[in-house]
Amino acid sequence: MxxxxxxxxxxxxxxxxxxxxxVEPDVxxxxxxxxxxxxxxxxxxxxxxxxxxxxxxxxxxxxxxxSACIGAAAVGARAFTATASAGLAxxxxxxxxxASCRLPIVMAIVNRALSAPINIHCDHSDSMGARDSxxxxxxxxxxxxxxxxxxxxxxxxxxxDVLLPVMFxxxxxxLSHTLExxxxxxxxxxxxxxxxxxxxxxxxxxxxxxxxxxxxxxPITIGPLDLYDFYFEHKRQQVEAMKNAKKVIVDVGREYGxxxxxxxxxxxxxxxxxxxxxxxxxxxxxxxxxxxxxxxREKGRKVGLLKIRAFRPFPYEEVIKELEHVEVIGVLDRSxxxxxxxxxxxxxxxxxxxxxxxxxxxSNYVYGLGGRDMPPDLIMQIFDDLEKIKEKGRVDVLLKxxxxxx
Amino acid sequence: xxxxxxxxxxxxxxxxxxxxxxxxxxGDWRVFRPVLNKEKCNRCYLCHFYCPEGAIKVLDTGxxxxxxxxxxxxxxxxxxxxxxxxxxxxx
Numbered sequence: 279m280x281x282x283x284x285x286x287x288x289x290x291x292x293x294x295x296x297x298x299x300x301v302e303p304d305v306x307x308x309x310x311x312x313x314x315x316x317x318x319x320x321x322x323x324x325x326x327x328x329x330x331x332x333x334x335x336x337x338x339x340x341x342x343x344x345s346a347c348i349g350a351a352a353v354g355a356r357a358f359t360a361t362a363s364a365g366l367a368x369x370x371x372x373x374x375x376x377a378s379c380r381l382p383i384v385m386a387i388v389n390r391a392l393s394a395p396i397n398i399h400c401d402h403s404d405s406m407g408a409r410d411s412x413x414x415x416x417x418x419x420x421x422x423x424x425x426x427x428x429x430x431x432x433x434x435x436x437x438x439d440v441l442l443p444v445m446f447x448x449x450x451x452x453l454s455h456t457l458e459x460x461x462x463x464x465x466x467x468x469x470x471x472x473x474x475x476x477x478x479x480x481x482x483x484x485x486x487x488x489x490x491x492x493x494x495x496x497p498i499t500i501g502p503l504d505l506y507d508f509y510f511e512h513k514r515q516q517v518e519a520m521k522n523a524k525k526v527i528v529d530v531g532r533e534y535g536x537x538x539x540x541x542x543x544x545x546x547x548x549x550x551x552x553x554x555x556x557x558x559x560x561x562x563x564x565x566x567x568x569x570x571x572x573x574x575r576e577k578g579r580k581v582g583l584l585k586i587r588a589f590r591p592f593p594y595e596e597v598i599k600e601l602e603h604v605e606v607i608g609v610l611d612r613s614x615x616x617x618x619x620x621x622x623x624x625x626x627x628x629x630x631x632x633x634x635x636x637x638x639x640x641s642n643y644v645y646g647l648g649g650r651d652m653p654p655d656l657i658m659q660i661f662d663d664l665e666k667i668k669e670k671g672r673v674d675v676l677l678k679x680x681x682x683x684x
Numbered sequence: 685x686x687x688x689x690x691x692x693x694x695x696x697x698x699x700x701x702x703x704x705x706x707x708x709x710x711g712d713w714r715v716f717r718p719v720l721n722k723e724k725c726n727r728c729y730l731c732h733f734y735c736p737e738g739a740i741k742v743l744d745t746g747x748x749x750x751x752x753x754x755x756x757x758x759x760x761x762x763x764x765x766x767x768x769x770x771x772x773x774x775x
Binding site (some may be wrong): 378379380381441478480481482483484485490498499500501502504507508510511512514515516519 | 689690691695696697698699700702703704705723772
């Protein structure tokens with residue numbers, strides 16, 4: 279086994295900062311916001327100490343942070359930023375520009391609830407709000423996954439078939455501020471895995487095939503006015519890139535497994551063999567849920583879980599493949615879509631099964647808003663509820679709130 | 685004359701312009717056209733300097749010429765001309 283490296287005690291934020299230090303992007307432009315702050319603090323320390331040659335741009339807002347990353351990425355630099363909650367909301371306009379200009383920016387999202395009332399704790403309403411912006415979204419279960427995603431993200435984003443920005447998400451406080459053992463790779467292994475950023479060729483206004491990067495020697499214009507005659511075609515290209523990303527995420531995850539011993543895919547099934555009921559979810563809660571599944575399995579109950587790692591692109595076919603034998607599915611959402619039938623993940627899962635000949639019963643459980651705790655006994659309750667639904671043969675209440683006071 | 689536009693597979697990604705902007709004639713956006721009265725013009729060239737499109741050229745003869753292929757009819761030139769040598773005429 280050729281896996282090298284050392285185990286470090288790191289919080290989720292520190293793990294991300296450490297990985298970014300090893301990647302050593304050309305530019306980091308960021309504005310601090312709880313619970314992301316430690317990431318940018320650590321990176322600025324690395325820069326100030328001369329440990330990395332990264333250009334650190336201390337901007338006055340998240341809108342500027344993303345704008346700086348867009349400019350940097352357009353001239354060929356590797357650009358990184360990190361944010362949370364209101365910071366991501368403030369980036370709204372520029373998120374779309376980054377994705378539409380096909381710039382492989384990488385961003386860490388430390389999931390936090392959106393105001394009002396003001397709340398600094400974890401839920402997924404910030405990143406779920408950005409799900410249609412054209413960014414690839416990867417959700418992490420623990421600090422190890424956050425460290426690993428911070429390295430893989432560059433290879434996914436910069437792949438010539440993809441060229442889309444990647445946001446990887448880790449739960450605020452639950453992961454960001456909690457110390458964990460994290461297996462790290464040696465610097466040189468990370469550098470070798472990432473390699474140099476390469477550029478595809480595009481046709482310029484001068485009719486020449488030139489690298490897709492702003493360069494005075496080979497001038498191009500990126501993202502100018504685009505009206506009803508071409509805008510639609512450019513959106514269709516983004517659809518294709520997102521489709522291609524599915525294979526690339528799997529390939530990169532497999533390749534990463536070879537240097538780290540930890541292989542990644544679009545999703546992670548856990549004890550789904552012979553499972554009759556299962557929960558689907560994402561983020562740190564899936565770690566707790568695995569413990570609950572273990573306990574219930576010991577008691578002979580046929581339960582399992584499916585963790586979604588890539589939410590964009592959403593792995594529809596893969597979800598069906600993993601869950602086709604399951605009779606009742608409980609979808610866990612840590613955010614709301616007010617006025618919809620359920621949370622964002624629920625809508626995807628339910629839609630995935632529409633064309634499937636044997637549709638399972640699917641129920642939605644919204645939990646953990648504003649950092650409300652999700653202890654094992656609440657997850658146990660969900661499994662109890664799923665088994666009841668199975669006995670009854672129908673879902674009476676589609677959307678239930680877990681851990682809410684009535 | 686309608687030209688068949690390329691499909692999504694055949695255009696560069698990222699909204700990269702694959703034709704020079706000169707090929708995009710913006711003159712047809714115009715509602716009002718600035719028209720020069722050469723008799724009144726004293727060649728101060730304020731119109732040339734103020735034109736945001738660079739559509740007013742100074743010729744070798746020293747005369748000015750308005751390029752109606754690109755003049756969008758903003759009429760800044762009409763406003764700036766100190767001698768009233770530019771007149772606005774509806775298209």
